[in-house]
Amino acid sequence: MHARVRAGDPDAFRELFTSYAQLVYGYAARATGDPGLAEDVVSLTFLEAWRLRARLRDEGESPRPWLMGIAVNVLRNTARAKRRHERAMARLPAREPLPDFADELIGRLADAEQLAAVKTALGRLRDGEREVFMLCVWSGFGYEEAAAALGVRVGTVRSRLFRARARLRRLTDEELRREPPLPRGQVRDDCRMPAVRSHVERHP
């Protein structure tokens, strides 16, 4: 399949999409907490993959790390990716206003309170730690796979996970000491966390 994607075979590319659209979407939705933005990230990731298809190498059996590396980059700078694919995104059919499946979708995502707590926790991690955490823990990537996706050494993946664990443990301890728990409205929206969201807010 690698060679066919590289050669620009549309069927191979469609196969790539059907195999991995859900993986990219899941990662993006958890990273942003925004289903609509996550859909944009899916589109942008595959538009980038199409643009960069010549760089897909045969190493490894699965194109997963390569594709997720692109998704991570799109999330790091969604504004840049949107600019690059401005016209393609303009041709994307408009999102339906609060469609019928909204309830279903909310049911599948965690409730708002849990999302806010997750956002706070993710916000305590540095960008690199957050990416490694989400790939390895939430998306089930192996260390080698995550290293390939992020373009770092396996040792870096490991050390970032160690740091992520240390920070999350501290956070858990803090929350256990905090009595009673914060009312929902006061959960602080850490400005460092939603790298993607803040980009989007700045470039409406």
Add this chain to the structure above:
Amino acid sequence: MIRTHRRRGEDPSRAELARLLPAPGDPELPADRRLLLEEHLMRETEQPAASPGRRRLVLAAVPVATAAVIVAAVTFTGGEGEGNDAASGGSTLQRLAAAAAQQPETEVAPDQFAYTEQYYARFKGGEPNNGDNVEREESGPYEAETWVTPDGNDGWYVDSVQFPDGAPLIDGRPDRNHSLDAAEQDTGLTCWVESPDVVDSDPDMTEATVNEEDCLDPPDLDHPANLHQPSYDYFQELTTDPEELVEKIYRENGSADSGDQADQWAFHTIGRFFEHAPLPPEVAEAALLAFEEIPGVTVGVGTDAAGREGVAVTRHGTHLGEETTFLFDEETGGYLGARIEQIDAGHFHPVGTVFEDSALTDWSIADRGVVDELSEARPEQ
């Protein structure tokens, strides 16, 4: 100490990590949305690639002043929230980094130039070095303008003292030979030839006489960009992780120097990045955070050569007895200038010697103007 060596133990358990921070739900892309995105994507793969002309319009430069206003608005509304602790606090460098990260990204198309204008109140060769044993010539005040392509291979340099008529950039530096009499360059005294056979294995090939038909086109002398000669393209690929960046700098700066010398060189390496506008916001952020990883870096207040006050990031290099300061705008994290001064006695240069007092006074993206020959292309702003 910049690298903290962690004890090698077993890998962090994913089960524990997943307990510490469970995945929020299992977000699923609904089948109808997936089909819609899929069909859109497949239609796009049939579209011809965007034309460069159109692209240039999209990638117009953002004026610096506008950027400053946006960043100020974004950065400093968060600080007044209720009960903020860690996020609104942080070190000055962390706040500078956060502000720099929020700068709009500026893209430079392959056929454009990054333009910078610098003012040197005083210049005496920049950083001192180990081999200094002759007095340096002082120049200044003067202004310098640089145009450089995103790959760093072509450019033009003008300053009011040494190159009033300008000179092409070669390896990031103005070509001194360019100021020679043009006739002298055109006499064809030397040229590139296939192999030493042509010149009788004469070790001093430049003195040999060859037939004109043996002359070849000059070889491609482009040097790959590196930490000390970065280009716009180079920065796009550079790591945005501060710790990785610092590791890379120490590694690539080499192991010949160690201790204070290595730290000071790493400090200079990072500071010089900022002269190459426009830095990608994420790289600027990483570079500012990387300063914190270097021992002996202090943060205060200072003024650049153009009289602008800003955050002064300083390091005293005890090895050569000099102090280097890079200045940044407090609100935007944007680079202002640099100052390097001899402050310790007992070294070659007397105390008080100012090696550099500079300011980056303007930058923008320029389209190519005049194109005659490759090396003669003086861009217009």
